[in-house]
Amino acid sequence: MIGKERTERAEGTERMQKAGKRGRAWAVALAAVVRKEVRQTLRDRRVMFLLIVAPLLQTVILGYAVDFDFENVPTLVVDLDRTATSRMHARRLLADHTLQRQPGGASVTTATAELRSGKAAAAIVLPPGLERDVLAERPAEVQVLLDGTDPNRAMVVASAAARYFGETAEDLLRERLARAHVPPPPVIRAEPRALYNPGLETAPFMMPGVMTMLLVITTTIVTAMGLSREREMGTLEQVLVTPIPPLVLLLGKMTPPLVIGCFDVFLVLTAGVWLFGVPVSGPPAVLAAGTLLYLVCTLGIGLLISSVSKTQQQSFLAGFLFIMPAILLSGVMTPVQAMPAWLRMVTYVNPVRYFIEVLRGNLLKGAGFADLWWRLGALGMIGVIILFVATMRLRKRMA
């Protein structure tokens, strides 16, 4: 009885020792894979460029170039009235620098030609008899011709013109009422006051988008190509005859991009705060958690891509095939709410969408776990599922 117990205990200890030994061997193997990956990354100038210089360049370029605040839109004034009134309106309309007068625009025909050639983006046509109609207190129409190829810019011009002539009409009405000694009517005016981004600047809105895009581009493609390269070089087979379990290999391969991804976030955020005044108003823990979960997703997608492609080239192309729609369907560029319902459904499985919401909420609005928990949860779930499917597929292909 005692003897049996002792053997059982001895067996148990032996089993534990075996498990401990195996765990130690795995830790040694994992350390070896990580060491090797780090060395390869440090030696590969192209990858280093992709991971460190490219993010900074993109931050600066996108930060300065992507700007939806339109100013100085080149505009033609087609003054067919040629009176003091028409000249005064033209001058006042251009006064706030939203529109900038371009030379030319003798007639509507030449103005259209110049819109077509791209020399101007809008033309304000002041009709003949404008002064006469205004003095006679008759309605007048000012035509605004717009280059609609860029809808955003066209909308800016249209609203600038509408606002100016609306205010002018209001002033005329007041004058008329004053002359008739009638007190002016009560006016309801909208007083917009923007929270979180009071200046309505583009950079604080875009910078989280830049971070989201950078991370998905660098980490997904680097991971996908890394594994394909090993397959191409034959080193994957060589590694598979060693006792390293495929999971340990994948984990080791994911570590450097994970670290570099976190570093990139730090880098871009610093540049964003410094150059573009991006606020960091939320708890940093949420930012860190969101970044980690997002990276798990993007790395998992990289592995998934490498599990379906044979060569580095295929991985690279597949990476872009995924990235383009993922970014467009995320709300980075255009709001998700503006998409048709069936496309909006797709955005629910898009990790990019959740991360951009976490970033904007956290950085700009100061949102914490209480506001963002379900988005973090969604990121985590997507990440775990993708990683699971990818490792399953790769294990099957490797075995």
Add this chain to the structure above:
Amino acid sequence: MSEMAIEAVGLGRDFGAFRAVTDVSFSVEAGEIFGYLGANGAGKSTTIRMLCGLLLPSRGTARVAGFDVGQKPEAVKAAIGYMSQKFSLYLDLPVRDNLDFFGGAYGISGRALPRRAAEVTELCGLGGLGPRITGTLPAGLRQRLALACAILHRPAVLFLDEPTACVDPQARRLFWRVIRQLAASGTTIFVTTHYLDEAEYCRRIGLMAAGRLIALDTPAALKRAYVPGRVFLVRGENLAATTSAVRAQPGILAFEPFGAGLHLQAEPALWNEASVKLAVERAGGREVVVEAADPSLEDVFLAALGRAEPAA
């Protein structure tokens, strides 16, 4: 324990409807150099991949270093070394980082790793190459580095899949010197090769054709079995024109080009050097020199394939 280092019983593997390997059985003793020969696509690599635990057998079983390849592939992997014809190394890393990685992959850590790396570097003649980028090494050195990486963990069985492809003869000789040292110290070597002269280094040879093991024995026994009679090396001028006439003589078993001359295989009772010379000269050969030669494995290979084909 008298357990065999490798023991395959009825091993087979299909890829879809294609039978890559059919009913292969053999065993290899510990410390033996075992050569595995066959044309491209004969099933050599498939066999090796099954024995390394990279590919599951469709039929049959195999035990390598005491572990079943189907049931305990992880234990098999820890006990073997594998080197492929591609010398799969990280070409962008220096020599020492490759050793460091593969050592870690086999669970060697701490101070044992650099010590063991220095040992295999010495054994494989790679001294002083540590900082060199692997991709800049000539093929011969790369081959020995791949070997060094495969033996870091002192494997009981070493699999070499066409280890000397694209390597010059001098490097091949150096490589085989290391292999023989390893075998002498008890490592079992399983090697596939295209070079029949290399097969002479093996204690026993298995010949594969169309997925089957068609012959298996020591080189000497194979030669006796497949190349009966005496072999003469015939050199001279205008020999090509003489072959059909000489083959027609009684007691001539084969007359085939070999190296710079021809190998003539004949019944020992009927032929000697002088009579062969006379026969070849009569058939039109000039400046004929005949000397006794050993049958080569090439003779064996051709004879064995010739016998196997009608059956297949």
